[in-house]
Amino acid sequence: AQTVTQSQPEMSVQEAETVTLSCTYDTSESNYYLFWYKQPPSRQMILVIRQEAYKQQNATENRFSVNFQKAAKSFSLKISDSQLGDTAMYFCAFMRITGNQFYFGTGTSLTVIP
Amino acid sequence: DTAVSQTPKYLVTQMGNDKSIKCEQNLGHDTMYWYKQDSKKFLKIMFSYNNKELIINETVPNRFSPKSPDKAHLNLHINSLELGDSAVYFCASRRRGLAGGNEQFFGPGTRLTVL
Secondary structure (H helix, E strand, O other): OOEEEOOOOEEEEEOOOOEEEOOEEEOOOOOEEEEEEEEOOOOOOEEEEEEEOOOOOOOEEOOEEEEEEOOOOEEEEEEOOOOHHHOEEEEEEEEEOOOOOEEEOOOEEEEEEO | OOOEEEEOOEEEEOOOOOEEEEEEEOOOOOEEEEEEEOOOOOEEEEEEEEOOEEEEEOOOOOOEEEEEEEOOEEEEEEOOOOHHHOEEEEEEEEOOOOOOOOOOEEOOOEEEEEO
16 A cells, blocks of 8 residues: 655744655555645645656746655655745645555645744 | 535534535546545545446445446435534545546535534
């Protein structure tokens, strides 16, 4: 079974600073997808960024980027120029390329401090 | 708007009652899911349907029964509600296949409170 670990239950960052959220996963698969989802207080789950394991280049979406280390099974999320609207719960997720099930981590609660 | 919608968004009911939550997606996706999010924000997969066929059926009480009348709908019926069923329930959908992002699109969630 696949497992996803987010070892930081809570984090905080000053507005305009940079913060990195960690995620590790365990799998014997070689092809898979990784995702970061954001859940603000509104509780809507929003996709932040995705990464295909066969792509060596790290994905970026505006202020959000990932550091994907396949050998280390690590998939961290970097948020640059943090904004108050980034305050949310962040979930890391894994899915096998031929699978149906998403495996979610336990989440990291991020607070951006003005 | 293209989206995943759920009704109702809030549901308050007494223990022992039976209730349903409806989910619809107009994204043309073929796979739909139900998740339960507890008070600690942990997301637990409950069920998944692909083209109206049940493909994931995690260990949940048999008081929970999903029903998919067509590819665009996945409803969740809960019998004999218990206090421990209080949670937020999310519906999600995804287009299967090697092309595309394969990400799940989530509905707004239904907050169920059992008194």
